[in-house]
Amino acid sequence: MSDPILSLQHVHKSFGPAHIIRDANLDVLPGERHAVIGPNGAGKSTLFHLCSGQFAPSKGHILLNGREIGGLKPAEVNRRGLARSFQITNIFPGVSVFENLRLAVMRKHNLQFVFWRSAARLRQVNEEVDDLLGKIRLTDRAQTLASQLSYSEQRSLEIGMTLASDPQVILLDEPMAGMSHEETDYTAGLIREITEGRTLLIVEHDMSVVFSLAHRISVLVYGEIIATGTPEDIRGNARVKEAYLGEEAA
Amino acid sequence: MKFAPLLLLATVALLIALPWLVSGSMLNAAVQMLIAALFAMAFGLLCGQAGMLSFGHAAYFGVGAFAAVHAMNAFGGAGLLPTPLLPLVGGATGLISGLVAGYFSTKRTGVYFAMITLALAELLHALASHLKAVFGGEAGVSSFRMPAWGIGFGSLTDVYFLTLVWTLLCIGLLYLFSKTPLGRITLGLRENAHRLRFLGYNTHALGTLIFAISAMFAGIAGALQSMNIEAANYVVLESHISTAVVLNSFIGGVRVFLGPAIGGAVMTFFGYVTSDLTRVWLLYQGIIFVLVMMFLPRGLVGELVERLRHRSGQGVARSLGATLLRLLCLAVAAAGAVFLIEFLQRFLSSEYRAGVSEGNWPAISLFSYDWAPLSVLPWAVGLGLFGLGIALVVTVNRRVADRQEAQA
């Protein structure tokens, strides 16, 4: 078995007296699509916040390509090759859709402190933005203010911005929440396509998406990973059924 | 849309022709207006584009002003720093002090950021009164503009052109800046710094840099100011300078590119005209600010741009008519308000109080009439005009709304 690209080792996170993540252990393998499922409030988003630098773990280690990233700043984590989307849409509302994506793409080209070139003439950047616009089906909306997009369009933009930095590891937190069936199907296809050659860690509530998309699934309940395995393993796992899937079916 | 460049060209042409068109005192006011416009643009970069509200921009304006005066004295307007290049010194000192102040203040956001900028500016102001060697104490530091490059710089016209060239150059640079990658990221900083961090940007470094660039242009404005009056006094570090640039920029519209410049120029012109006419012109300035914020929160230019963007082809003439009618009604209300304010100001002034003896209230002369303060008439005129104007505006608004409803 190859070394994990992202590895959580005995990770704890508490907010004051509340222990939200308790001894989470998770290995995400290079190239796999790995889903995290679990009931609401289990700590899935918190886990993503820990991996992406929003929070520092209270205890334990988070390794990306074998190097510690637990406690690093979000920008540093991003530069090491991990990008994420947010469950609560987190975009640049007062500028155009095009501008939103361009902000995401420019960083990849190391255009941070550049004030001697015209942004409109960055051919490579603008081409990549157009390409992304097509992929997330927002070409027609390129000049619209992001705040004026419909909810599901904003969700697509959220995904587009996450992809823009061309990351090795992508974390998507409930990307399809609030999308229609058709949009969900399309987005699932898109995620499959763009994560080719990358590693995906995804939180999603739509079980049909999870079971068709993921190579492996981890189940998080009360801040603990109670099982990790292939979709078949998880479907057959008694503890999971009891803790989560059974609950859903009931 | 070929309209904007034409308008711009016409404005620049007018500005170039101005010395031959207006009186000396008006030209002097124009110099002040240009400086206020540039200062407001510097502030607008930080506040409007990067979303960081500074309450201490007088510090960088003042630093630039003092630096230029000292440089004028040190170089005598010759050698490495001839007179026309002195604003560079203001810009450089503004940039450096902006880097330092920006490093600390951009560690926080929102109210805390504003408080740090305020505190830093007050700190400098307090220091300035003690550091006599640098800030010249009560008297300030004075100097003389020396001739350079075959230009005398003694006349007001020369100073006007110096200020004009620098102001236009800086505004042009700010415009180009807004089109660069860093300029676009500045908007991202305003819109959602949190997301920028997760895209890999170093928001603290970006914030510091934007702060410093803003302070640099503020420093250039300050240098132009001290070159104009050939002196600098620590009054330029006072908080009312910081406040004025905030108010001016918001009145013009802090988020649209030329909004702050227009706000700065208009309000400086307003001050120039009204400060001779009335003692309470600061009150009027305050009222204007409150009204603009209440009814035109995007600012004068911001609102104009918004209207133009959403105009419907045929409705232009009609909405223009309605707007003119509204303005007319508002003018009536304003006349009433001005009457009341001026009357009250005279009525409450200590001079008038001194003239009042038991039961004897002398008439108050206002707008070439003498009004008996205890009669109904002056109050009726003021309140009546004001009420009439407001009632008319309300009627016009209702009519317009009815018509729009009928169309829909």
Ligand SMILES: Nc1ncnc2c1ncn2[C@@H]1O[C@H](COP(=O)(O)OP(=O)(O)O)[C@@H](O)[C@H]1O
């Ligand atoms: N910043 C925080 N401070 C305190 N409690 C938090 C914080 N963030 C999340 N929590 C708590 O942690 C628990 C897990 O939240 P979350 O990770 O969002 O769950 P999930 O994404 O699995 O629905 C919730 O009970 C939530 O109230």
Ligand SMILES: [Mg+2]
């Ligand atoms: Mg969540």
